[in-house]
Amino acid sequence: MAVESFAAWLETPQGRYALAWEQTKTDLLAADIFGFNAVQIGFPQIDFLRANRMPLRFTCCEEGPCTTRADPHHLPFATNSVDLVVLPHILEFDANPHQILREVDRVLVPEGSVLVIGFNPFSLWGLRRLFSGSRGEPPWQGRYLSVPRLRDWFALLGFETRGGAFGCYAPPLRQEKWLARWHCIEAAGDRWWPYLGAVYVLQAIKRQHGLRLVTPKWKDRMARAKALALLPQKPLTQKREEK
Known part of the structure; x- marks a missing residue:
């Protein structure tokens, strides 16, 4: 499975290099997003919600x-019940990323946020992927999504994209010592060619235009948050057997 092989790649020098930047930037964005329920979809072995201060945090x-075992195309969360969703590279390794985003739209509360972590196809790493083809080793077999494409997808769903950043400007070198020698390029990349970073974190906010958001009382909202009921559904194994 592509996701499993990608998780193993994160233990390599290349993976640690990208992951360190991703967690730093995600921490900065997630720390300022408030609410009651936060969900990370995919890669439960990496905590991208560690800097968030919401009382209830789930991995799906x-x-x-993970804390919640479920199909990301059919999330077991109630409609308008989640304040933050984090998608770490899950869209790049899924055959139907549009359905995942539709589910994110469904479960998010109005003004809720989603953070997407992905690889930039317009970078040296994206160029490396072109030479590898779809059968390359991780992470090169993923289908990289550009930030402009994601913005278009979010716009169709009624989201507004705002925060985000690009990073990791070193070439996709295999050895840690060579990656370290390119460390000086990080500051130059942020200043002179920020859109050519290998990875990005993009924040989008679910907007409800024409509606006035009425915030429930603290006690009522806390009760609803604790009752973030998993919608009744059959176990994944049973679903596969029925198919």
Whole structure:
């Protein structure tokens, strides 16, 4: 499975290099997003919600040590019940990323946020992927989504994209010592060619135009948050057997 092989790649020098930047930037964005319920979809072994201060934080995946076992195309959360969703590289390795985003739109509360972490196709790493083809080793077999494309998708769903950043300007070198030698290029990349970073974090906010958001009382909202009921659904194994 592509996601599993990608998780193994994160243990390599290349993976640690990209992951360090991703967690730093995600921490900065997630720390300023408030609410009651936060959900990370995919890669439960990496905590991208560690800097967020919401009282209830979940990890959702099909396999692995997550708090909620579910299909990301059919999230078991009530409509308008989640304040933050984090999608770390899950869209790049899924055959139907549009359905995942539709589910994110459904479960998010008005003015809720989604953070997307992905690889930039317009970078040296994106160029490396072109030479690898779809059968390359991780992470080169993923289908990289550009930030302009994601903005178009979010606009169709009624989201407004605002925060975000690009990073990791070193070439996709395999050895840690060579990656370290390119460390000086990070500051130059942020200043002179920020849109050519290998990875990005993009924030989008679910807007409800024409509606006035009425915030419930603290106690009522806390009660609803604690009752973030998982919608009744059959276990994944049973679904596969029925198919």
